[in-house]
Amino acid sequence: MICYGPRVYEGDVLAGNWRRPGKGKIPQVPAELDLVVEDAESGFCGAVVACDKEAVTLEDRFGKRRLFPFAPAAFLLDGKVVTLVRPAAAAPAAPRRSASGSIAVEGLRARVAKESRIYVEGVHDAALVEKIWGHDLRVEGVVVEYLEGVDDLPAIVAEFGPSPERRLGVLVDHLVPGSKESRIAAQVASPHVLVVGHPYVDIWQAVKPSVLRIPAWPDVPRGVPWKEGVIAALGWRMEPADAWRRILGAVSAFTDLEPELLGRVEELIDFVTEAP
Numbered sequence: 419m420i421c422y423g424p425r426v427y428e429g430d431v432l433a434g435n436w437r438r439p440g441k442g443k444i445p446q447v448p449a450e451l452d453l454v455v456e457d458a459e460s461g462f463c464g465a466v467v468a469c470d471k472e473a474v475t476l477e478d479r480f481g482k483r484r485l486f487p488f489a490p491a492a493f494l495l496d497g498k499v500v501t502l503v504r505p506a507a508a509a510p511a512a513p514r515r516s517a518s519g520s521i522a523v524e525g526l527r528a529r530v531a532k533e534s535r536i537y538v539e540g541v542h543d544a545a546l547v548e549k550i551w552g553h554d555l556r557v558e559g560v561v562v563e564y565l566e567g568v569d570d571l572p573a574i575v576a577e578f579g580p581s582p583e584r585r586l587g588v589l590v591d592h593l594v595p596g597s598k599e600s601r602i603a604a605q606v607a608s609p610h611v612l613v614v615g616h617p618y619v620d621i622w623q624a625v626k627p628s629v630l631r632i633p634a635w636p637d638v639p640r641g642v643p644w645k646e647g648v649i650a651a652l653g654w655r656m657e658p659a660d661a662w663r664r665i666l667g668a669v670s671a672f673t674d675l676e677p678e679l680l681g682r683v684e685e686l687i688d689f690v691t692e693a694p
Contacts, residue, residue, distance in 0.1 A: 447495060448505040449474045455493040455502065457486055466502075474502050516553040517671050523557050532559045534585040534690035535578070540564050542662055543589060543621045550672055551683055558691045571613075572605045580610035587686035590615035612689040614682040619644050622665055624679035629668045 447453070449469045455476065456463040462484050464476030469488075477483045492499050514522040536555075538544050544564040548555075555562060565574065568590055580586045588606075593599045593615020603613040618624050622645070623635050638647030645658045654661055672680055 444492065445498070445500045446503045447493075447500045449488075449502040450505055453495075455495050455500070457484075458492040458494055458499060460484075469502075469504055471504060517550045518554050519672050520554050522553060532561075532690070533583060534560060534587075536560060536562045536587045536589065536686050536690055537574070538562060538564050538589045539568060539591050540566060540621070542666075543591070545662075545666055546621055546624070546669065546675075547589070547683060549666065549669060550675065551687065554687060558687065560687065560690055568599055568602050571602050575606045575608075575611055580608055582610060584610070585690045585692075586611045587690045588613040589682060589686060591621060592617065592619050612686060614685055616676075616678045616682055618676075618678070621679075622648065622662070624676050625665055625669055626674055626676060629674045630665060 447455075449466045451466055453466045454464070455466070457476070462476060462478065464478040464482075464484070466474055467477045467483065468475040473485050473487045475483055475485050486493075486502075488502055488504065492501055494500070516522045536547075538547060541564050544562055547562050565571065565588075568588075571588065575586060575588075578584075578586055588603075588611070590599045590603060590613060593603065593613070594617050599615060603615070606613060616624055619638075627634050632652060636648055636651035638644050638651070645661070649656060649658065649661050654664070656664070669675065
């Protein structure tokens with residue numbers, strides 16, 4: 419604590435009877451914790467350590483405490499006469515938000531996983547979904563797994579055995595009309611299976627270019643591996659694994675992702691958590 423000693427002011431700040439009507443309105447100062455003031459009547463000087471509706475408690479440099487009513491007591495603050503008032507109540511803190519924008523559940527405990535699942539194409543897809551929606555998925559008890567491609571999706575769905583209590587949601591890259599992915603998705607159509615996708619060649623493109631401080635995702639010629647083509651066009655001089663770490667590290671919230679991905683993931687979460 420600050421050591422409070424006797425204060426010396428120029429002239430007499432109490433001269434002229436400061437209580438006399440018409441002397442002028444005495445400023446009001448909130449009694450914030452650690453505010454150092456001196457009681458004008460007794461000369462007791464200390465820091466504010468507590469206050470309630472009617473009084474404030476001051477503590478001097480020796481640890482001695484005294485209680486003073488807010489009114490009609492007057493105090494000296496930097497040599498000027500003031501009255502203390504109770505501080506305004508702090509506004510309630512806004513609820514903390516998860517990376518997906520949902521209200522975060524404080525003190526979340528691990529929940530037994532549901533039988534329903536969400537499958538994504540690859541490890542990069544799974545990492546991005548975990549980073550943004552991981553909290554929401556743990557709240558709901560939903561596990562995300564990756565497929566390493568969708569070519570074997572019909573067999574994987576058959577082995578999973580979807581049912582009203584065991585739903586399966588699948589997120590597919592480049593799910594556009596006429597694509598190989600759209601034809602495979604049609605083979606697993608079921609009331610208990612939902613396949614949705616985004617239009618991007620790779621999940622990397624679902625990250626907004628501005629997040630990475632690039633003007634746009636480059637076009638990669640046919641026949642060139644897409645990730646390697648992107649890295650070369652951007653001049654990054656790194657392996658795809660390092661490039662992905664750079665991309666994922668730049669993402670912190672749902673606002674960093676394109677709407678075409680956001681809507682599809684939210685749709686899958688709703689589908690697999692819907693009561694049968």
